Amino acid sequence: MIIINNQPLETTSIMEEYPPNSIERTIIETMSASNERYYYNSIEQLKFELRMRREIINAAEALYNSDFHFKVFRDSTCNPAYWMRTNDGGFSLQPRVRPSDAIRDIFTNSTMYGTECATATLILYYKALLEIYPAEAFDKIFPRIYLMNWHNIDRQIGEVGMVRQVNDFFPGDRRYFANPDVDPTTPEWQGENVIDLGNGLYYGHGIGRFAAPKFIEVLNENRIEGADESAYLMDTAGRPDFKRLYGLYEKAVAIS
Amino acid sequence: MNRQSLSALDQIRVRQGKARLQKIFHGLALRNRPRALSYLNEEKLQFPSLYLLMPEIRGLDLYEDLNPRNIEALKTCAKILDDENLGMRVGPFLQQDNKTTQQTLQWIFATGAQWQGQGKTGAYDAVIDGVTALLTRAYEDKNVLPAVADMIFTRNRQGYFIHDLVWAFFQSFDPDALKLVAKHLLSRNSQDVELACKLLHLPLPQETGRGADMQKQYQDYLTWLEENKSFLYFTREYFHLTSDPQPVDVDMSAKYVCKRISPKNKKTLEPLTAGEQRSLQVFEKMPGEKQKILSDYSYKIHEQDLSLWHQWIQKQLGEQIIIAQAELEGN
Numbered sequence: 001m002i003i004i005n006n007q008p009l010e011t012t013s014i015m016e017e018y019p020p021n022s023i024e025r026t027i028i029e030t031m032s033a034s035n036e037r038y039y040y041n042s043i044e045q046l047k048f049e050l051r052m053r054r055e056i057i058n059a060a061e062a063l064y065n066s067d068f069h070f071k072v073f074r075d076s077t078c079n080p081a082y083w084m085r086t087n088d089g090g091f092s093l094q095p096r097v098r099p100s101d102a103i104r105d106i107f108t109n110s111t112m113y114g115t116e117c118a119t120a121t122l123i124l125y126y127k128a129l130l131e132i133y134p135a136e137a138f139d140k141i142f143p144r145i146y147l148m149n150w151h152n153i154d155r156q157i158g159e160v161g162m163v164r165q166v167n168d169f170f171p172g173d174r175r176y177f178a179n180p181d182v183d184p185t186t187p188e189w190q191g192e193n194v195i196d197l198g199n200g201l202y203y204g205h206g207i208g209r210f211a212a213p214k215f216i217e218v219l220n221e222n223r224i225e226g227a228d229e230s231a232y233l234m235d236t237a238g239r240p241d242f243k244r245l246y247g248l249y250e251k252a253v254a255i256s
Numbered sequence: 257m258n259r260q261s262l263s264a265l266d267q268i269r270v271r272q273g274k275a276r277l278q279k280i281f282h283g284l285a286l287r288n289r290p291r292a293l294s295y296l297n298e299e300k301l302q303f304p305s306l307y308l309l310m311p312e313i314r315g316l317d318l319y320e321d322l323n324p325r326n327i328e329a330l331k332t333c334a335k336i337l338d339d340e341n342l343g344m345r346v347g348p349f350l351q352q353d354n355k356t357t358q359q360t361l362q363w364i365f366a367t368g369a370q371w372q373g374q375g376k377t378g379a380y381d382a383v384i385d386g387v388t389a390l391l392t393r394a395y396e397d398k399n400v401l402p403a404v405a406d407m408i409f410t411r412n413r414q415g416y417f418i419h420d421l422v423w424a425f426f427q428s429f430d431p432d433a434l435k436l437v438a439k440h441l442l443s444r445n446s447q448d449v450e451l452a453c454k455l456l457h458l459p460l461p462q463e464t465g466r467g468a469d470m471q472k473q474y475q476d477y478l479t480w481l482e483e484n485k486s487f488l489y490f491t492r493e494y495f496h497l498t499s500d501p502q503p504v505d506v507d508m509s510a511k512y513v514c515k516r517i518s519p520k521n522k523k524t525l526e527p528l529t530a531g532e533q534r535s536l537q538v539f540e541k542m543p544g545e546k547q548k549i550l551s552d553y554s555y556k557i558h559e560q561d562l563s564l565w566h567q568w569i570q571k572q573l574g575e576q577i578i579i580a581q582a583e584l585e586g587n
Binding site for chain 1: 335336350378379381382385386389390392393394414415416417418419420423424427492494495496497498499500
């Protein structure tokens with residue numbers, strides 16, 4: 001059930017704002033049918049979450065269609081015009097570079113970049129926000145971006161690094177395929193961070209854009225000799241704090 | 257290190273560096289191949305020298321005359337570095353198939369883990385991390401854990417990549433290994449303390465009074481570990497999944513019935529009686545805070561008075577909670 005300003009939402013009118021079979025409709029339908037209560041202060045706050053989930057998926061599709069490489073941290077690569085590669089294999093913004101330009105560059109000069117699935121997923125959140133926030137606001141809100149899996153994430157989107165058990169899953173969620181019996185010599189296959197694209201599909205950097213069985217099959221191919229436990233999709237999700245990000249958005253729009 | 261105890265090749269590496277080692281070895285192998293091979297096959301050779309001479313071994317095609325240890329070491333490198341050409345020359349790496357493999361991994365770790373000549377982001381480091389994971393996971397070698405823990409904290413101070421090594425460390429599924437991390441809570445280095453807190457899933461101490469806080473946190477942690485060691489399991493939450501991993505957790509069901517579990521897969525190591533199974537069915541439907549009260553109390557009286565525990569555990573759960581709450585509040 002969706003609760004807006006302490007009132008249950010009658011979803012007909014908001015549903016009509018989105019095309020049939022759209023991920024926005026899927027999300028609203030799932031929330032409405034759920035035993036969980038999804039609270040929002042305003043309809044705009046809900047729409048912001050829908051927009052951001054859409055943009056996370058768009059960013060995932062864009063990265064999938066780019067030449068962004070899969071590399072383990074030791075071999076990670078970035079465009080030195082925008083990013084400094086740190087000793088641990090992460091990327092830190094170069095001085096006097098606009099964060100918005102640096103994030104865009106990952107998608108425009110994708111062939112210069114390579115990292116593993118968690119960092120790639122973190123990049124998707126920044127790209128999604130860049131599509132929503134005015135660039136100036138984005139630069140002010142995220143002046144020091146550091147990209148290295150879920151390590152030292154900017155506090156404004158710190159929640160994307162957490163996962164928790166949830167009752168409902170939505171397109172735009174971060175999910176995780178765990179591989180408990182991974183080959184010890186290939187720890188990069190210990191699991192795959194993915195974005196739920198809706199319609200049963202997931203995007204995970206390094207594997208691609210597939211339904212769940214394919215992710216499990218690929219992970220299972222990288223198990224220890226004599227493995228007896230299959231890879232599986234965990235019942236957890238990682239989500240940004242959409243409400244806080246909406247608050248920042250409201251402020252940014254009011255100023256601009 | 258006593259340089260007199262080093263092999264001839266190690267002495268050149270330590271005194272003159274990588275380039276000289278490669279050049280001298282190359283020249284020697286061209287002039288006197290058997291002697292070059294005897295140096296390479298020396299028992300006290302250290303792994304870094306073998307690693308640095310891999311291009312020469314390849315260029316001079318010395319594979320067939322290497323001793324089994326060196327062949328196994330190169331198989332390991334080929335596997336970890338995904339080097340197909342090398343793998344084709346030395347053969348496939350097979351885990352757990354013979355003693356030579358395990359001994360070779362131990363040799364690589366013992367003689368190569370501390371070497372920092374290649375920096376900490378290169379292929380060499382990947383080999384060491386891979387070997388560590390093979391030892392802890394495939395060979396369940398717990399002897400390496402103290403050195404692995406120290407390597408994690410050393411690398412962290414230097415800002416180098418630690419996530420694979422942390423993962424390899426926890427792949428030991430050894431609750432005692434947590435003590436090796438906990439001791440860093442007492443470090444004077446704030447990076448050590450922060451990392452120890454992160455790995456043990458403990459809150460960071462306040463800046464003021466940090467020393468006293470950490471001493472208390474360390475003691476509290478050891479007490480907690482001692483109390484829960486038999487009921488701990490490894491969650492397999494690592495940095496790859498989350499920024500706030502909780503690598504180990506307490507199985508409250510096991511603690512409630514005071515039955516040890518496997519830290520690796522959470523299975524009970526002692527059979528449950530029919531009565532315990534019935535109790536657990538009800539217990540596991542209870543809210544988390546009630547489970548905690550019951551399991552803490554159960555463990556406490558089990559340690560203190562076994563006959564009292566038998567009386568208590570056979571009561572209805574509602575009655576058990578009343579007794580547990582009264583006792584715990586009374587304390």
